[in-house]
Amino acid sequence: MAVLPIIVAPDPRLKRIAEPVAKVDAETRRLMDDMLETMYKAPGIGLAAPQVGVLQRVIVIDLAREDEKPQPLRMANPELIWVSDEDAVYNEGCLSLPEHYADVTRPAAIKVRYIDHENEIRELEADGLLATCIQHEMDHLEGILFVDHLTALKRNIILRKLLKAKKSAPVSA
Template structure:
């Protein structure tokens, strides 16, 4: 397994739509494994292939809480096939938008259909943080960042700060760093 570089906004590759995988083969499984290792090292709870510069419809998730753990979830070609009428608001963060958070409203529950790591089609009903995370990561596959779901003013402020931080890092000769996990926020 290998750690992959995580792209940060406003990198234009994050705005591109990903292509479906034909099947979960050895190459796709290696990508999933590398993404999981990268996500854990960042640290985060979800990662989409476009965030590491790969325009394939692949996401990985792992949500651990005191009361429950999903274990790693590997999803190829995930698609939401059902959403609840009720909404939920969650303070989201993103490894591609480091150190910035905003409340985002999404459906409270979703059902997702996907190919698992063994190329078996599955469906999973999700609620709570898992539902938010699945929707957040699927958005990445369509070139959508969580900041695209907030006000234009707040989005513009965040993007300006990210560009400024990137320029400062480049002047210092450092690579941009990933977001650090904060206890009250989940970095998706």
């Protein structure tokens, strides 16, 4: 497994739409494993392939705390097949927007269909933080960042701060 570089916004690669995975094979499983290792090291609870420069519809999630046994979810081609009428608000952050957080409103419960790491079609009902995390990562597959759910003023403030941090960061060789 390898730790992959995470793309930080603003970056046009984060705004592109990911391509469906034809089938979950050894290469896709390796990508999922590398993404999990990258996410754990960051540390984070979710990561989408476009965040590591791979335009494939692949996301990984693990809500287990550091003192708990990992419970990774590996999803290819996730699609929402049901969303609740009730909404929930969570204070979201993102590995591609480090140290920035904002309240985002999303459906409180969902049902998602996806292909797992064994190339099997699965369905999962989720609510709470898991539902929010799945929707957040699925947004990345459409080129949507959590700041795109905010007002233009809040979004622009965050993106300007990230751009300023990028410009003042030392250049790595």
